[in-house]
Amino acid sequence: MSEGTSIDYKYKIVFIRHGQSEWNRTNRFTGWMDVDLTEDGVAEACNAGKLLRTANYHFDAAVTSRLKRAIKTMHFVLEEMDQLWIPEYKSWQLNERHYGALQGRNKAETAQLFGDEQVRIWRRSYDIAPPALEKEDTMFPGHDPRYADIPTEQLPATESLKDTEKRVIAYWEESLVPKIKQGLCLLVAAHGNSLRALVKHIDQISADKIMSVEIPTGVPLVYEFTADLKPVRSYYLQDTK
Numbered sequence: 001m002s003e004g005t006s007i008d009y010k011y012k013i014v015f016i017r018h019g020q021s022e023w024n025r026t027n028r029f030t031g032w033m034d035v036d037l038t039e040d041g042v043a044e045a046c047n048a049g050k051l052l053r054t055a056n057y058h059f060d061a062a063v064t065s066r067l068k069r070a071i072k073t074m075h076f077v078l079e080e081m082d083q084l085w086i087p088e089y090k091s092w093q094l095n096e097r098h099y100g101a102l103q104g105r106n107k108a109e110t111a112q113l114f115g116d117e118q119v120r121i122w123r124r125s126y127d128i129a130p131p132a133l134e135k136e137d138t139m140f141p142g143h144d145p146r147y148a149d150i151p152t153e154q155l156p157a158t159e160s161l162k163d164t165e166k167r168v169i170a171y172w173e174e175s176l177v178p179k180i181k182q183g184l185c186l187l188v189a190a191h192g193n194s195l196r197a198l199v200k201h202i203d204q205i206s207a208d209k210i211m212s213v214e215i216p217t218g219v220p221l222v223y224e225f226t227a228d229l230k231p232v233r234s235y236y237l238q239d240t241k
């Protein structure tokens with residue numbers, strides 16, 4: 001995140017990764033699996049709402065994925081702010097990176113089986129995707145009614161961060177940029193890797209450098225932009241060390 005420049009900004013938006021999920025706690029690959037928040041995750045989301053309320057944020061609209069850990073995080077944040085009434089949008093394009101056949105597996109056990117380096121490549125390389133799901137697999141999103149409006153050929157059976165970036169950035173350009181340019185202050189509640197993809201695009205981070213960018217759960221990440229949407233500054237509303 002870039003801190004400390006004094007250029008004036010025109011637009012401001014806030015990103016937040018969902019609070020801790022059940023599978024964050026048990027260290028399992030989650031991806032598009034619809035896993036709930038833990039109690040700690042709910043507390044993180046409520047704390048984020050309090051931070052935003054105290055800092056006097058007022059959102060015009062809220063945007064999230066089609067997965068309950070992000071949707072609920074958005075609602076807990078807005079409830080704390082007494083802003084549950086604002087328009088909200090849910091897009092599959094903000095979903096977590098699809099983790100293919102790794103979904104549901106324990107990350108440490110997978111490392112024991114395939115080696116730390118292979119798991120590091122699956123988790124943090126830019127353009128290498130984990131093994132894909134078979135289209136017949138019940139975990140393939142084409143079997144889930146929540147994606148019935150999406151052409152099957154657009155639904156992933158696995159994704160690299162590069163694949164995730166493609167659909168996240170399409171949504172950014174088509175849906176979010178026009179709203180931001182209308183002057184709407186947005187809350188965007190999403191996922192570790194869909195947010196890494198967005199931040200990579202906005203801050204023009206290289207494929208090498210994005211490997212070491214981690215986004216913590218449940219902490220508001222503020223981005224300020226110039227009139228032509230160049231990032232001026234970005235910062236977390238709470239110490240993340």
Ligand SMILES: O=C(O)[C@H](O)COP(=O)(O)O
Binds near residue numbers: 191193
């Ligand atoms: O999908 C998952 O498992 C997590 O949300 C992100 O996991 P990662 O840190 O292994 O990419």
